[in-house]
Amino acid sequence: MLQSWAYFRRAISMVPSAALLAALTLTFFIVSCSQTKTSSNNQGQSAIAVTASPGSPIVVRTPFAEFHLLPSGYVQAFLLRDGKSLTLDDPGADSDANGDYLVSSGREIRDFVLDLDHAKVSSASGRLGARGKRIEVSGKSQSSPSLEKTLAMEVYDDFPTLALTSVSYKNTGTVDIPVDRVITQRHILNASLSDPKVPSFAMWSFHGSSEAWGKDDVMQIGEKFTRANLMQVVMHNDENQTGGGIPVVAFWTGSVGEAIGHAETVPLRLNLPVQTLPNGRVSVDVTLDANTRLQLGQVYATPLTFISVFHGDFYEPLSLYSKMLQVRGLSLAHPTDADYQANWCGWGYEMDFTPKQMLGTIPKLKQLGLRWATLDAGWFKSRGDWEPRTDTFPDDSLQKVVKAYHDAGLHITIWWIPLVVEDGHGKDILNHRTYQLSNVVKQHPDWLILDEKGNPARATADLGALCPAVPEVKQYYKQLTERFIRDWDFDGHKLDFSYTVPACYNPKHHHKAPNESIEAVGDIYKIILETTRALKPDSVTQACPCGTPPSLAWLPYIDQAVTADPVGARQVRLRTKMYKALLGPYSAVYGDHVELTDVRFSNTLQEVDQGTDFASEVGVGAVLGTKFTWPAYGPKFKLVELTREKEVHWKKWIDIYQAKMLSRGQFLDLYTYGYDSPEAYAIEKGDRMYYAFYAPDKTKPWRGQVELRGLAPGTYQILDYENGKQLGPVDAQNAKLNVDFSEHLLLEATKMPERNR
Numbered sequence: 033m034l035q036s037w038a039y040f041r042r043a044i045s046m047v048p049s050a051a052l053l054a055a056l057t058l059t060f061f062i063v064s065c066s067q068t069k070t071s072s073n074n075q076g077q078s079a080i081a082v083t084a085s086p087g088s089p090i091v092v093r094t095p096f097a098e099f100h101l102l103p104s105g106y107v108q109a110f111l112l113r114d115g116k117s118l119t120l121d122d123p124g125a126d127s128d129a130n131g132d133y134l135v136s137s138g139r140e141i142r143d144f145v146l147d148l149d150h151a152k153v154s155s156a157s158g159r160l161g162a163r164g165k166r167i168e169v170s171g172k173s174q175s176s177p178s179l180e181k182t183l184a185m186e187v188y189d190d191f192p193t194l195a196l197t198s199v200s201y202k203n204t205g206t207v208d209i210p211v212d213r214v215i216t217q218r219h220i221l222n223a224s225l226s227d228p229k230v231p232s233f234a235m236w237s238f239h240g241s242s243e244a245w246g247k248d249d250v251m252q253i254g255e256k257f258t259r260a261n262l263m264q265v266v267m268h269n270d271e272n273q274t275g276g277g278i279p280v281v282a283f284w285t286g287s288v289g290e291a292i293g294h295a296e297t298v299p300l301r302l303n304l305p306v307q308t309l310p311n312g313r314v315s316v317d318v319t320l321d322a323n324t325r326l327q328l329g330q331v332y333a334t335p336l337t338f339i340s341v342f343h344g345d346f347y348e349p350l351s352l353y354s355k356m357l358q359v360r361g362l363s364l365a366h367p368t369d370a371d372y373q374a375n376w377c378g379w380g381y382e383m384d385f386t387p388k389q390m391l392g393t394i395p396k397l398k399q400l401g402l403r404w405a406t407l408d409a410g411w412f413k414s415r416g417d418w419e420p421r422t423d424t425f426p427d428d429s430l431q432k433v434v435k436a437y438h439d440a441g442l443h444i445t446i447w448w449i450p451l452v453v454e455d456g457h458g459k460d461i462l463n464h465r466t467y468q469l470s471n472v473v474k475q476h477p478d479w480l481i482l483d484e485k486g487n488p489a490r491a492t493a494d495l496g497a498l499c500p501a502v503p504e505v506k507q508y509y510k511q512l513t514e515r516f517i518r519d520w521d522f523d524g525h526k527l528d529f530s531y532t533v534p535a536c537y538n539p540k541h542h543h544k545a546p547n548e549s550i551e552a553v554g555d556i557y558k559i560i561l562e563t564t565r566a567l568k569p570d571s572v573t574q575a576c577p578c579g580t581p582p583s584l585a586w587l588p589y590i591d592q593a594v595t596a597d598p599v600g601a602r603q604v605r606l607r608t609k610m611y612k613a614l615l616g617p618y619s620a621v622y623g624d625h626v627e628l629t630d631v632r633f634s635n636t637l638q639e640v641d642q643g644t645d646f647a648s649e650v651g652v653g654a655v656l657g658t659k660f661t662w663p664a665y666g667p668k669f670k671l672v673e674l675t676r677e678k679e680v681h682w683k684k685w686i687d688i689y690q691a692k693m694l695s696r697g698q699f700l701d702l703y704t705y706g707y708d709s710p711e712a713y714a715i716e717k718g719d720r721m722y723y724a725f726y727a728p729d730k731t732k733p734w735r736g737q738v739e740l741r742g743l744a745p746g747t748y749q750i751l752d753y754e755n756g757k758q759l760g761p762v763d764a765q766n767a768k769l770n771v772d773f774s775e776h777l778l779l780e781a782t783k784m785p786e787r788n789r
Contacts, residue, residue: 630642725779
């Protein structure tokens with residue numbers, strides 16, 4: 033059911049209603065030579081039509097999109113909107129516009145020709161619903177005639193702007209065929225097709241890779257753009273190492289967008305490379321390192337991939353991707369009341385914090401109205417063992433801190449990192465020491481992930497890792513979770529450095545494939561979440577992929593997302609929107625420490641966090657967070673100290689957050705990032721609509737007209753709720769307002785009773 037007028041206005045342009053679908057009938061044609069074949073629909077009514085004729089592409093048409101399958105295997109996607117057929121696909125701009133090909137012994141084999149005249153058409157497999165169509169075509173390589181390629185495409189009534197594809201290669205000859213890499217879902221994009229006045233590369237993009245700490249996920253494509261977008265690979269390009277990712281890349285202009293990715297429910301090692309070509313077009317594909325040999329009769333099959341078209345920005349394809357995965361069997365965790373509570377984190381005191389500092393902050397937390405806190409990094413002796421440091425937390429002092437918070441009416445979560453261990457190799461950069469040999473590794477060295485050479489593999493922060501596919505490792509993390517929640521009485525977790533793990537070549541694990549370790553990462557997070565929920569139903573389980581997008585592996589097994597060490601306020605807003613798309617419009621997304629809304633670096637490259645932009649958390653529906661220190665502890669903590677002047681600002685915004693609780697409202701995708709100016713967001717909560725506008729340059733005032741989209745018919749009183757200023761009535765039929773603001777403008781729209789209009 034559509035839950036609001038605002039959501040309806042956006043959704044109706046993309047998805048047919050059930051009544052509309054029921055009224056539509058399927059007309060399906062296959063034209064071969066001079067004959068026309070019509071297939072009967074035994075699935076009930078459908079809105080999908082498939083047509084083909086000699087010398088022409090196979091066309092799959094839904095009420096909202098068309099997918100053209102070319103003889104080369106290229107799938108050209110069109111959005112049907114406002115009576116127009118819109119696309120970014122430009123296969124004619126590339127003489128080798130193959131949608132799929134492979135590399136054998138360093139040689140690209142692109143010359144496959146699919147026999148479209150003998151396509152097999154049937155009912156879809158049921159992956160994405162009861163109704164749909166499957167088209168299967170085969171062809172051979174002209175240069176390697178013993179290599180046969182088969183492409184299958186499925187389009188479903190319930191997902192009318194998305195097509196699933198899979199490709200397989202079969203060796204029909206007598207000689208082995210080496211397969212180095214396989215490229216699938218390749219597209220050549222051209223923004224000029226939607227706007228002739230702009231260069232062909234002039235589009236915005238979203239990249240789901242966990243590529244580097246602080247790197248933007250949303251960016252404009254430039255004339256010399258390139259990005260590898262590796263997925264589920266430990267990246268060693270900074271001191272912390274990243275890796276993981278959501279296997280989606282998306283591109284959009286003001287009128288049309290296109291996204292590709294893999295559609296499997298388990299994390300896979302692959303990459304989604306994007307680059308601007310010499311002719312100005314943008315290429316994108318799914319690349320898999322096969323590293324195999326096909327013997328007689330053997331088949332190499334790609335994972336299931338998808339292409340989707342949309343109107344709007346990255347929210348649309350990410351939301352569709354999430355719904356697709358859920359239909360395929362992936363379930364998302366539901367937030368608890370606790371997940372929406374504003375949080376103070378002890379990271380302001382950094383690694384060597386003390387019980388005195390944690391306990392000394394309690395009065396200020398109560399005074400500000402904060403009820404949740406996090407005991408952050410630095411409390412442990414060794415990563416992997418997760419036992420308290422004896423110098424700062426001797427005996428049972430850690431448990432006493434937890435008890436003191438509970439006695440004060442506060443809840444507290446604990447910071448730690450699943451799967452990583454100190455294994456006597458590598459260096460702890462934060463503490464400038466070589467990693468210890470943790471007890472868990474001493475006692476269970478066979479649990480370690482080993483690389484291809486038989487050495488302990490390196491995970492994030494140059495640490496070793498336990499293999500999540502080993503049953504004893506799973507049990508170990510269940511016991512750890514029970515210790516934290518049941519024995520120590522913490523109220524949840526901040527699971528940090530949540531990336532991925534290396535592929536495992538440990539022969540004692542008897543893996544069918546090295547990637548089993550990567551695919552099992554989610555099992556550990558699932559154990560943590562379910563064990564915690566069983567012990568404390570109203571708990572918080574948060575995962576932080578520091579500085580990057582999340583990982584498909586653990587995304588279903590958290591109840592509070594986090595914008596993950598954002599570098600500035602823009603990343604807070606865009607990552608909140610990303611998570612609202614992936615986890616749902618009501619999901620709990622922690623905006624992280626407000627101090628990170630303004631991140632700078634000193635002359636010595638030390639990070640300086642001095643942000644105060646609560647509006648970039650509150651206005652977009654994120655959960656408010658802060659890491660201030662109090663009282664004064666000297667110059668080391670001066671930048672994050674809660675001074676008297678700052679306290680007034682903090683108290684104001686904490687009160688606004690708790691009065692409005694927009695984090696519990698319905699995030700509405702009504703504005704297109706990059707094309708609607710100023711940057712804008714909308715949230716529906718109860719009988720009111722809330723809007724947030726952000727100036728393109730926060731150092732300059734913004735003047736102009738803003739549009740309040742999504743209002744149901746009627747007249748509304750508009751309030752600047754940050755400053756308590758009435759801005760006058762607005763009629764929904766012409767919901768535009770002339771405004772003048774600096775940095776941001778936060779509005780509340782309340783429908784006026786009939787008698788007051």
